[in-house]
Amino acid sequence: MRPAWSVILLTTLIGAGQGLFLALYALDAWDAARGQASLAPLFVAACIAGSLGLTGAGLAASFFHLGHPERAWRSAAMWRTSWLSREAIVLPLFMALVALYGLAHWTGRLQGALVAGGFATAACVALFVCTGMIYACLRFLQEWHTPLTVANYFLLGTASGLTAAAALAAWLQPPLARGYVVAALLAGLLAYLGRLAALARNARLRPKSTLATAIGVKHPRIVQIAQGAMGGSFNTREFFHGRPREVVRAARWTFLALTFPVPGILVVVSGSSAALLGTAFLVQYIGLLAERWYFFAEARHPQNLYYQAIA
């Protein structure tokens, strides 16, 4: 598949925004359970603003994927069958609930904030599931058709959100930074293991479709002579990344280094320095861009069997 930057930005940005909200609400709920109120208003405001900013930027990026963005409202129609439709509903809902949660905090209604945050958490998890299932539900894209896709969207998003929370805490409420650093490391490690598992699984995949099933001729050696068009078509542009193997390999090594090991080291040596933790978040985010690019480039669409040779 050809990686579309609009979708790469959408999925990575909302993942980080969701993770940042989860990081804040987890601590808030833990506070409530202990009967304490340890969160500084400025830290809460920064997390809420960060979460809304990231998800809002992701939502904005998604519009660039559409041929007719002015009709985007129509995408809420088929929520009964389409994961994309469900995502289009849950993303604004999540943003609204986070805003409500922030508003309740701002006005000092901590009980109400807890309830709103609970609903936002449910929407957050649902959004991770929707985003992952958009890819995981396509059964013939075998690289994506696995529960690991959903798990990794959840884990990678949560990990980057926790890194962002650690940076914000180091900046605005240093006593919290240490806890977030530990959580970010744990989530990062889990996400890394999940992604490695997906890589290992996909390395052993054997395509179910072959040219023999594609054209229905039983023979091991079939070669395409012509694809019916002398130039390119939508089919050759949308489903092939068109990059040399070295670029794909470089993207893999980039994300293998930047999603966890490098930011992990930065987090460990940061000593709760906001600048270093902020750098760790940025580095990890670049790693996630590479990860998402590779996620798309890695997927081999069976339609490509029909587009092997121009003429």
Added chain:
Amino acid sequence: MTQLALVIDLNVCVGCHACVTSCKQWNTSGAAGFLSDDNPYGADPTGTFFNRVQTFEVGEFPNTETVHFPKSCLHCEDPPCVPVCPTGASYKRAEDGIVLVDYDKCIGCKYCSWACPYGAREVDEHQKVMKKCTLCVDRIDDASLPEAERKPACVMACPTSARLFGDIHDPASDVSRAIRDNGGYALMPEWGTQPANHYLPRRKTEKRLHPDELVRHDNPLKVDGRLPRPATGDPALDDVTSW
């Protein structure tokens, strides 16, 4: 229930692309607007087509066989492209099973094309909506056309009648009979999409000779039998005939 479909006979298709050009001509001229066609005579031609004829070579030289393979939307009975559409622009028409796109509802997110294993859907780069074969709904539904012309343009154009059109749910229809009698098959059955369009396999025309066709066992005069060899002293033909 009706399920309209094409049955394409690969044994008859000669790869002339008449179905491609007639499809493009008909569908670029309709009420739904033109089909993109950029640089048609330039260095990098590209455009939207509902139907393409591809060519494959099967086997290794010298035992090769050329297969011309027309490919368009298969109007699956369980179309994976329809449920994923977020707006409901993609739908399967209940009365005749044709998979269609409502161009006024399509937001151009291309998700349906990802969900089609056959690559049957192509985005129109100018109108920014997803397009695909409609089985020429504007022909088959047009009561002003003579009955015989209410068929897809590709079927009308095919010079070798390699394309049949009809209801595959009616066991008495030409298409059902062709599928049944000539081993019609579906593409990529591994995905369970149940394509409505079927393909008829290539069939080898071979003359099989059995020994009894060369030697007539029922030959009463034994004229095919070997005559006894003359002895060396016997007169030869040259001795008895003056040339």
